[in-house]
Amino acid sequence: MTAQLQRELVVLSVWLFIMLLIGIIVDLISVLLLIGLLLYVGWNLYNLNKLSRWLANPSKQSPEAVGLWDEVYYQLHNLYKRQRRARKKLASILSRFQKSTQALPYATIILNTFNEIEWFNPAASQMFDLQPRTDVGQRIDNLIRLPAFTKYIQQKAFDEPLKFTLNNKQLILNVTKYGDGQYLLSARDITSLSRIDEMRRDFISNASHELRTPLTVISGYIEFLSHKVRDDVSDGSRIPLEKIEEQISRMNDIIAELIELARLESSPSVDHSVRVEIDTLINDVYSQGLVLDKNEHVISLDIDTEKLRKMDSLSLYGNHDELRMAISNLLTNAIRYTPAGGDIKLFVAADDSTISIGVQDSGVGINYEHIPRLTERFYRVDEGRSREVGGTGLGLAIVKHILDRHRANLTIQSEPGKGSLFRCDFPAAQLGLQEQG
Ligand code: ADP
Numbered sequence: 001m002t003a004q005l006q007r008e009l010v011v012l013s014v015w016l017f018i019m020l021l022i023g024i025i026v027d028l029i030s031v032l033l034l035i036g037l038l039l040y041v042g043w044n045l046y047n048l049n050k051l052s053r054w055l056a057n058p059s060k061q062s063p064e065a066v067g068l069w070d071e072v073y074y075q076l077h078n079l080y081k082r083q084r085r086a087r088k089k090l091a092s093i094l095s096r097f098q099k100s101t102q103a104l105p106y107a108t109i110i111l112n113t114f115n116e117i118e119w120f121n122p123a124a125s126q127m128f129d130l131q132p133r134t135d136v137g138q139r140i141d142n143l144i145r146l147p148a149f150t151k152y153i154q155q156k157a158f159d160e161p162l163k164f165t166l167n168n169k170q171l172i173l174n175v176t177k178y179g180d181g182q183y184l185l186s187a188r189d190i191t192s193l194s195r196i197d198e199m200r201r202d203f204i205s206n207a208s209h210e211l212r213t214p215l216t217v218i219s220g221y222i223e224f225l226s227h228k229v230r231d232d233v234s235d236g237s238r239i240p241l242e243k244i245e246e247q248i249s250r251m252n253d254i255i256a257e258l259i260e261l262a263r264l265e266s267s268p269s270v271d272h273s274v275r276v277e278i279d280t281l282i283n284d285v286y287s288q289g290l291v292l293d294k295n296e297h298v299i300s301l302d303i304d305t306e307k308l309r310k311m312d313s314l315s316l317y318g319n320h321d322e323l324r325m326a327i328s329n330l331l332t333n334a335i336r337y338t339p340a341g342g343d344i345k346l347f348v349a350a351d352d353s354t355i356s357i358g359v360q361d362s363g364v365g366i367n368y369e370h371i372p373r374l375t376e377r378f379y380r381v382d383e384g385r386s387r388e389v390g391g392t393g394l395g396l397a398i399v400k401h402i403l404d405r406h407r408a409n410l411t412i413q414s415e416p417g418k419g420s421l422f423r424c425d426f427p428a429a430q431l432g433l434q435e436q437g
Contacts, residue, residue, distance in 0.1 A: 161173060222245055285331055
């Protein structure tokens with residue numbers, strides 16, 4: 001029992017005692033006790049009514065009261081003040097949040113589980129022509145009617161961003177799940193970036209094609225001169241001519257690979273419904289490797305056909321020539337970077353979720369700090385060695401591009417002096433997807 005309530009009980013007792021005394025004096029005890037009680041109840045009802053009116057419209061100042069009512073008003077007033085402060089704080093946070101999201105250069109949309117729009121910022125309104133008054137509550141796939149967008153939103157497979165074209169603009173869309181089944185969509189206009197990228201690709205491709213013609217002409221002349229001096233041992237120009245031939249061949253290789261990279265970057269995505277027989281593909285790469293190797297290494301082939309058959313996965317899906325080029329590049333590298341007599345294994349393995357095609361060698365190996373950068377264009381661990389063995393520095397960049405196009409991953413494990421493993425993992429999810437294709 002609170003002190004205030006105790007005091008109130010004392011007041012009530014004194015009040016009733018006074019009424020009792022008056023009752024004894026006038027000889028009307030029960031009447032005066034009843035009047036005393038009614039007056040007490042009336043006074044409380046009056047205060048209750050005042051409280052109810054104040055609660056309906058609370059003001060900064062609480063009404064005047066005495067006794068227990070004063071305490072009640074005091075507590076309620078404190079609660080009211082605390083609530084007002086919390087509300088103000090929340091409103092200011094909300095207003096700051098709204099201002100920052102309104103100022104975001106990215107189109108931002110909040111969707112609920114049913115893909116209905118809950119909120120969007122002015123950038124989204126402009127990009128997707130959304131109207132705040134009519135479009136909140138609408139399903140987004142009813143408002144943005146593009147097959148690729150609809151499929152992306154409905155499948156809810158948001159691991160990768162979606163690139164699509166809308167009103168001649170190239171857009172990139174990221175979706176993040178948050179809260180209780182809500183989704184945050186954020187879209188960016190990448191038209192100018194794409195244009196710059198396209199210009200860069202075109203430049204490399206055009207420059208490479210332009211260089212090809214003069215190089216072919218020079219090659220022709222060098223060949224002609226080489227023929228003339230070939231049998232003349234005393235002619236001092238023989239060795240320089242051989243060196244020139246060597247460098248021209250290197251330039252031809254670099255140009256061919258630059259053109260290949262530009263082609264990979266600009267060509268449409270691969271058709272995942274085309275079947276590529278793993279066995280034929282790997283045997284093809286293997287025989288080509290044997291020819292290139294000229295018996296310098298022990299090259300073996302290991303295909304886990306039984307497991308592949310069990311998984312009903314004797315095929316990959318995609319572009320046969322690209323896959324062949326990727327695996328062939330890995331085998332060529334193993335031949336290049338493994339000293340004569342070393343072992344090289346071309347293998348195909350499988351587990352329940354992945355088909356792995358790779359090359360394991362017992363060659364020079366690579367220090368760990370180089371591994372993350374190997375797929376960069378022209379990145380070489382040892383430039384002298386790469387040049388010596390006829391490398392261009394573009395092989396692994398091409399491999400990476402091809403694997404990305406086939407939704408596969410490249411894993412590299414290596415130890416200097418012990419050898420390297422280059423493995424391409426084709427995920428089962430992709431296989432499933434391909435089967436549907
Ligand atoms: P390159 O034409 O120089 O071989 P790549 O892009 O194919 O270019 O490879 C990049 C670099 O990675 C190579 O220069 C080499 O240093 C290293 N590398 C690639 N494969 C192997 C391997 N099997 N063993 C050791 N080093 C390798």
